Amino acid sequence: MNNVVKRINEVMARQLAKPGLRGAINAKCIDCIYDPLAKGSWVDQVDQCTSAGCPLHNYRPQRKEPTPDHLKDPAKVALGKRLAAMNKEITE
Numbered sequence: 001m002n003n004v005v006k007r008i009n010e011v012m013a014r015q016l017a018k019p020g021l022r023g024a025i026n027a028k029c030i031d032c033i034y035d036p037l038a039k040g041s042w043v044d045q046v047d048q049c050t051s052a053g054c055p056l057h058n059y060r061p062q063r064k065e066p067t068p069d070h071l072k073d074p075a076k077v078a079l080g081k082r083l084a085a086m087n088k089e090i091t092e
């Protein structure tokens with residue numbers, strides 16, 4: 001097992017050890033989006049999730065404060081802006 005997969009599994013296991021749905025939701029989001037080699041912690045990365053259509057989106061772990069710019073993934077920021085513009089067009 002390479003170090004990236006090992007790190008993801010360790011972080012997921014810590015969340016799955018928590019009782020209730022919180023740990024399970026956190027683990028699912030980690031499994032979905034976390035990249036230990038990318039900027040920011042797993043919470044920083046999940047906070048920037050742009051998949052508004054995901055049933056877990058409103059329940060995903062989020063930072064209490066906005067993600068600082070130096071922790072943002074430029075590709076995710078650009079994608080988020082495009083999706084927000086598309087959603088605006090659809091709803092207007």
Ligand code: SF4
Nearest residue numbers: 029032049051054057
């Ligand atoms: S909310 Fe985002 S990170 Fe979490 S499972 Fe859904 S798409 Fe993945």
